[in-house]
Amino acid sequence: MEDYIVRATAADHQIRAFAATTKQVVETARQRHNTSPVATAALGRLLSAGAMMGSMMKNDTDVLTLQIRSGGPIEGITVTADSHANVKGYVGNPDVLLPPKNGKLDVGGAVGVGLLQVIKDMGLKEPYSGQTVLVSSEIAEDLTYYFANSEQVPSSVGLGVLMEKDNTVRCAGGFIIQMMPFAEEKTVCRLEENLKKVSSVTSLLDQGYTPEQMLEVLFEDLGLVITDTLPTQFSCNCSKKRVEQAVVSIGRKEIEAMIRDGEDIEVKCHFCNTAYQYTVEELKQILKRSR
Ligand SMILES: [Zn+2]
Numbered sequence: 001m002e003d004y005i006v007r008a009t010a011a012d013h014q015i016r017a018f019a020a021t022t023k024q025v026v027e028t029a030r031q032r033h034n035t036s037p038v039a040t041a042a043l044g045r046l047l048s049a050g051a052m053m054g055s056m057m058k059n060d061t062d063v064l065t066l067q068i069r070s071g072g073p074i075e076g077i078t079v080t081a082d083s084h085a086n087v088k089g090y091v092g093n094p095d096v097l098l099p100p101k102n103g104k105l106d107v108g109g110a111v112g113v114g115l116l117q118v119i120k121d122m123g124l125k126e127p128y129s130g131q132t133v134l135v136s137s138e139i140a141e142d143l144t145y146y147f148a149n150s151e152q153v154p155s156s157v158g159l160g161v162l163m164e165k166d167n168t169v170r171c172a173g174g175f176i177i178q179m180m181p182f183a184e185e186k187t188v189c190r191l192e193e194n195l196k197k198v199s200s201v202t203s204l205l206d207q208g209y210t211p212e213q214m215l216e217v218l219f220e221d222l223g224l225v226i227t228d229t230l231p232t233q234f235s236c237n238c239s240k241k242r243v244e245q246a247v248v249s250i251g252r253k254e255i256e257a258m259i260r261d262g263e264d265i266e267v268k269c270h271f272c273n274t275a276y277q278y279t280v281e282e283l284k285q286i287l288k289r290s291r
Pocket of ligand 1: 236237238239269270271272273274
């Protein structure tokens, strides 16, 4: 099954909702970055949220960045997405290993205490930026807190990544539910009742629930209307030319030293880990251009 996002409304537009299956996105990220299981789960949760939040944006050129800066051994997570749900991301330390907590991957322990920053670059002079503290470092709860406190939108976020015994991704996905300002009390109550019935996103996905079926459970008796679906994928738009900027940022002195060493260098894209080679001759050209 290919990854996709479902967009929906319920209760006469009092609620808007997103649900996604992101197994391939997360498995691609795992392969690209060779992440440990807990790093895969943490990155996968943020990638799943990023894909859905990206799809909330309107324009082709809009870019969403989710950045977690935290003190845990994962050393932070960065995810970016566009409005077509192309998503990419990386963690500071892909090798982090922690003992399981309550039989589950200890994402909260890997992430640790810190901040979540959401940046939406929508082509305006100043990008929108909101920041909140991490409340549990389990990511879904942190985003729920972010939506309520930074965007003033009462929301419910569920995210999950389940691993196979061989440490590949078994299933991944999630949902984001948002209450509109005119949502009625009885709608909110009913939704809360429905949410209580869902133990976890991973349990639904593992039972083979599609995003549509997840929403059907969450919006039982709430008049779910599926608006549309769109594919989502791990996708990086890097190129040798773009990564050159990273080479330039090393500084002239460093580049000059590399040229003196007379050896080709390899620079990897942070987001997708693709390696680009630069010959001494190319380094000389870069140095010329950066003047
Ligand atoms: Zn890349």
